[in-house]
Amino acid sequence: MGIDFGTYRRPSRVFVLITTVSYLAGYVLLRYSGLFSLPPENIFRALHAWPALLGAGMLVLVGAAGLAALRSRAGEDPIRLSGNLAAGAGWLGLLLIGAGIVTSSFTRFEGSVTLHESQEAALAATVYDAGTLYRRRFSREPNGGILMEAVAPFPQAGGPVVRGFSAEARLRKDPASPPRALKIGSLFPAMADGFLFRIAEAGYSPHLFLFDLSGNSLLDIYAIMRLYPPGAEDSFRFDKIIPHTFYLRYYPDVSLLSSATGTVGIRSGPAYEVRIVRNLDLLADRYAAPDELIRFDSLFLSVGDSRRWVRITIVRDPGMVLLLAGLVLTILRAISLGIRRTETIRY
Amino acid sequence: MTDTVHERYNQPRLRARTFLRRSRGDLPGQKGTRNGMEDQERTAGIHGDERAGAQAVLPAVLGLLLALIVSFGAHGGYEHFRFYAHGYLRQQETANVEATIKLFSSSVAGFYATGYTVGLKQFPADNMVKRRIFQDIRNWEESGKFFVMDRDRIAVRNVEFLAPDMAVALVDETWFSVFQNRSTRRPISEKQANILTVRYYLKKKWGRWIIFEYEVFPQGKPLPPVPVDMVLKWE
Numbered sequence: 001m002g003i004d005f006g007t008y009r010r011p012s013r014v015f016v017l018i019t020t021v022s023y024l025a026g027y028v029l030l031r032y033s034g035l036f037s038l039p040p041e042n043i044f045r046a047l048h049a050w051p052a053l054l055g056a057g058m059l060v061l062v063g064a065a066g067l068a069a070l071r072s073r074a075g076e077d078p079i080r081l082s083g084n085l086a087a088g089a090g091w092l093g094l095l096l097i098g099a100g101i102v103t104s105s106f107t108r109f110e111g112s113v114t115l116h117e118s119q120e121a122a123l124a125a126t127v128y129d130a131g132t133l134y135r136r137r138f139s140r141e142p143n144g145g146i147l148m149e150a151v152a153p154f155p156q157a158g159g160p161v162v163r164g165f166s167a168e169a170r171l172r173k174d175p176a177s178p179p180r181a182l183k184i185g186s187l188f189p190a191m192a193d194g195f196l197f198r199i200a201e202a203g204y205s206p207h208l209f210l211f212d213l214s215g216n217s218l219l220d221i222y223a224i225m226r227l228y229p230p231g232a233e234d235s236f237r238f239d240k241i242i243p244h245t246f247y248l249r250y251y252p253d254v255s256l257l258s259s260a261t262g263t264v265g266i267r268s269g270p271a272y273e274v275r276i277v278r279n280l281d282l283l284a285d286r287y288a289a290p291d292e293l294i295r296f297d298s299l300f301l302s303v304g305d306s307r308r309w310v311r312i313t314i315v316r317d318p319g320m321v322l323l324l325a326g327l328v329l330t331i332l333r334a335i336s337l338g339i340r341r342t343e344t345i346r347y
Numbered sequence: 348m349t350d351t352v353h354e355r356y357n358q359p360r361l362r363a364r365t366f367l368r369r370s371r372g373d374l375p376g377q378k379g380t381r382n383g384m385e386d387q388e389r390t391a392g393i394h395g396d397e398r399a400g401a402q403a404v405l406p407a408v409l410g411l412l413l414a415l416i417v418s419f420g421a422h423g424g425y426e427h428f429r430f431y432a433h434g435y436l437r438q439q440e441t442a443n444v445e446a447t448i449k450l451f452s453s454s455v456a457g458f459y460a461t462g463y464t465v466g467l468k469q470f471p472a473d474n475m476v477k478r479r480i481f482q483d484i485r486n487w488e489e490s491g492k493f494f495v496m497d498r499d500r501i502a503v504r505n506v507e508f509l510a511p512d513m514a515v516a517l518v519d520e521t522w523f524s525v526f527q528n529r530s531t532r533r534p535i536s537e538k539q540a541n542i543l544t545v546r547y548y549l550k551k552k553w554g555r556w557i558i559f560e561y562e563v564f565p566q567g568k569p570l571p572p573v574p575v576d577m578v579l580k581w582e
Contacts, residue, residue: 242482
């Protein structure tokens with residue numbers, strides 16, 4: 001079982017291939033391990049870093065060299081044709097994986113936009129959630145606007161647990177063109193104009209009112225908050241207006257909440273848990289029914305109905321097509337090699 | 348068994364394929380006569396697999412080693428690794444974070460009590476946090492009041508580092524607050540106790556820790572998890 005170092009004097013294509021693949025896989029795994037840097041947001045961010053691009057470039061070279069060697073041997077022996085085809089598919093697969101990573105690093109566009117029901121937004125750079133816009137040198141951005149028509153949860157069969165969300169939206173390329181209907185699911189993304197739309201997150205968006213003591217409405221907004229699943233807490237502020245922070249939890253059915261019954265004036269239906277803080281001073285911490293007025297300092301807060309919101313991730317990445325094609329070919333080649341090996345042992 | 352293999356070998360298709368592999372060097376059993384060669388070839392095939400497996404280990408290890416070296420050198424990998432590997436560095440930073448929080452709360456108490464901005468330069472807070480505090484102080488001043496906050500107790504429960512330059516600290520605090528008349532400084536309200544748990548989010552900027560966000564909870568209440576994905580995106 002000893003290693004014969006003599007055979008490694010001139011590295012073969014397979015040697016270079018194994019080195020490259022393990023280097024690439026090792027690099028991505030180390031990025032995710034968090035040992036040397038914060039874990040990347042997704043695998044593409046790791047693959048677009050220069051160390052991974054070096055590996056991808058090497059894959060392209062190895063794949064091309066493998067194909068070239070097969071081409072030079074073609075026609076020598078007709079009986080080898082099927083074997084050559086399988087090997088060719090394998091080398092081509094590796095070349096495509098490498099090319100896919102490199103292409104993706106130049107062309108990927110990624111951004112998340114959060115919309116509540118009946119909200120419309122123009123797909124401009126400013127509309128994307130902070131820190132989610134990811135553009136490469138030659139990436140193409142979506143244009144036009146998107147209107148979120150409805151967001152619906154789809155429950156687990158026979159139970160109240162929500163399995164995911166589906167969103168119905170309308171995409172308009174420009175004001176003159178007819179809108180295109182999009183149905184986006186948590187499990188199945190939608191495709192339009194080369195862009196992939198998928199639901200990254202969903203939640204409740206409560207209707208917030210701020211009144212002064214005379215009953216004048218100072219604010220009336222739907223705030224997008226991470227209040228899903230029920231009981232999850234999020235906060236909001238009316239920055240530059242008042243220094244308060246409002247923490248909310250939303251319960252779609254108060255009857256399921258034993259700690260709230262008795263403190264809220266209602267026995268069923270939705271309820272909110274509200275906490276109001278002014279810097280380091282805790283002003284209120286209580287349950288409230290929809291539209292109930294909560295007094296703090298010289299103001300009133302009221303939380304009305306709630307809409308649902310979704311965070312949609314929009315991705316366009318031509319490199320992904322190459323990458324997937326390459327993966328399919330490589331897997332097929334690996335299967336064919338596995339079958340061949342089994343046959344050899346059977347002799 | 349041998350008969351079966353022999354019979355199978357005699358099938359023209361399999362014979363051609365085995366010959367082909369042997370000529371390509373895929374099968375290690377190239378020695379021996381044609382008669383009775385199958386067993387030898389079969390055994391050699393298995394050993395060949397082991398040998399091929401052993402030979403694949405070297406490039407795999409080499410690739411992983413390269414990945415390790417590159418990760419260590421790229422994206423500040425060395426600093427990141429060093430911070431998590433050395434307990435004393437984290438202890439040092441934990442002490443810095445604790446000192447920052449204490450300076451923050453004593454400064455807040457001072458600003459509220461005096462209404463002055465003395466010590467603003469040393470105040471370890473992000474601009475938005477400063478704005479909220481001074482907006483509150485000015486609001487009370489305009490209504491002819493002082494809102495005086497006295498810090499009674501502060502105990503840092505836990506400091507966690509999301510990154511070498513980002514920390515989350517959980518602190519139990521007790522504050523007493525009272526409203527005073529702005530001109531006479533006489534109390535115009537009852538003294539109120541605020542027993543809180545504050546979760547501070549700190550970032551290291553220009554070599555010092557600053558508080559760029561905090562969440563306030565009544566003490567004893569279960570805390571929601573830290574929204575790590577969001578926090579890491581905060582600029």
